[in-house]
Amino acid sequence: MSNSIDDLFCEFVRTRSPALLRTAFLLTGDRHLAEDLVQDALARTHRGRHRLDDPGHFEAYTRTAMYHQHVSWWRRRKVTESLPGELADVVQPGSDHARRSDLKLALHQVLDQLTRRQRAVLVLRFFEDRSEAEAADLLHCSVGTIKSQTSKALARIREMAPDLLSAVMEEA
Structure with missing residues (x-):
């Protein structure tokens, strides 16, 4: 007996969320923005799950939604981010x-x-x-x-x- 599309989507969210969060964090540089980005992308994938011809396409659809949403954010917010202070020394003695x-x-x-x-x-x-x-x-x-x-x-x-x-x- 095959799983329903909803069961397959739940399994996808459970297993792939950590990898999606890592990518989102690299895109945003902020844990909270990364979580928002993944949540929005997963919501979009959930809404379109019945149109996807293969549950294996959840990942590609979600990642594409993440990139598109991130692009949308940078087009809306033209804010220059800056950090005070100096960068840490890359090569330091130790382990x-x-x-x-x-x-x-x-x-x-x-x-x-x-x-x-x-x-x-x-x-x-x-x-x-x-x-x-x-x-x-x-x-x-x-x-x-x-x-x-x-x-x-x-x-x-x-x-x-x-x-x-x-x-x-x-x-x-």
């Missing part, structure tokens, strides 16, 4: 765990200082491992925009924290 923690903190601080669009492009390209064309399709922009936003974001990271990118690559 590997301490070094990793410092690296994560430094990375989050730098990502917080990027524009929403730059942050979304980096998440899609490097965290989600999407191609330029896929990222452009998801964000409803041109491949050229993806390329220029990636270039600007990486240049800004190099300017704010010159040692960060090499430290991240060493960890990978």
